[in-house]
Amino acid sequence: AQSVTQLDSQVPVFEEAPVELRCNYSSSVSVYLFWYVQYPNQGLQLLLKYLSGSTLVKGINGFEAEFNKSQTSFHLRKPSVHISDTAEYFCAVSEVNTGFQKLVFGTGTRLLVSP
Amino acid sequence: SQTIHQWPATLVQPVGSPLSLECTVEGTSNPNLYWYRQAAGRGLQLLFYSVGIGQISSEVPQNLSASRPQDRQFILSSKKLLLSDSGFYLCAWTEGQGRDTEAFFGQGTRLTVV
Numbered sequence: 001a002q003s004v005t006q007l008d009s010q011v012p013v014f015e016e017a018p019v020e021l022r023c024n025y026s027s028s029v030s031v032y033l034f035w036y037v038q039y040p041n042q043g044l045q046l047l048l049k050y051l052s053g054s055t056l057v058k059g060i061n062g063f064e065a066e067f068n069k070s071q072t073s074f075h076l077r078k079p080s081v082h083i084s085d086t087a088e089y090f091c092a093v094s095e096v097n098t099g100f101q102k103l104v105f106g107t108g109t110r111l112l113v114s115p
Numbered sequence: 116s117q118t119i120h121q122w123p124a125t126l127v128q129p130v131g132s133p134l135s136l137e138c139t140v141e142g143t144s145n146p147n148l149y150w151y152r153q154a155a156g157r158g159l160q161l162l163f164y165s166v167g168i169g170q171i172s173s174e175v176p177q178n179l180s181a182s183r184p185q186d187r188q189f190i191l192s193s194k195k196l197l198l199s200d201s202g203f204y205l206c207a208w209t210e211g212q213g214r215d216t217e218a219f220f221g222q223g224t225r226l227t228v229v
Binding site: 004044046103108 | 119121124147151156157158159160161164174205207209216217218220221222223225
């Protein structure tokens with residue numbers, strides 16, 4: 001079974017500052033990795049995903065994430081945040097070799113961007 | 116283009132009352148469908164998934180059930196709601212096997228059981 005840990009429940013940051021949202025996972029098999037964003041009272045939207053290849057993945061809205069297999073981490077970064085980035089961010093994994101996708105989510109990190 | 120509709124957006128129900136949440140997908144055929152729940156202070160938990168009409172898999176034992184009467188319709192139900200059923204319910208779909216593809220989510224239903 002897989003599990004995902006997002007240690008920071010809330011990350012406050014000032015506008016135009018850099019931010020890193022941490023994600024660690026545990027799995028005995030290979031997984032795909034995802035970051036989703038949820039704006040208030042809305043569904044989730046995919047930010048980026050890691051399937052294979054380059055460990056640095058670029059997504060929408062200027063976000064990127066780096067897969068580190070040895071540390072089983074997939075941290076999300078943005079060099080300069082905007083007020084509009086205020087949202088909840090979820091890290092998720094999906095087992096590679098199953099015949100069906102079952103996303104396992106972390107508990108989420110609320111990013112609060114202030115002026 | 117594909118769209119996913121989920122309703123109602125909010126719902127307040129008394130304990131012991133029945134529940135029916137509906138989700139429909141447009142613009143695709145034979146999607147894989149999912150129901151997730153997001154409880155306060157917790158991540159999203161997969162409740163049910165379906166690979167086809169009448170095919171339902173349950174991930175977590177609970178007070179809820181799901182049905183797929185049509186290819187692009189997924190319904191979440193309960194005969195008698197509990198306080199612990201409160202949460203934000205999200206419907207989602209993926210194409211094909213979906214292991215590595217994007218999951219598309221509905222706008223969600225916020226259920227408060229009182």
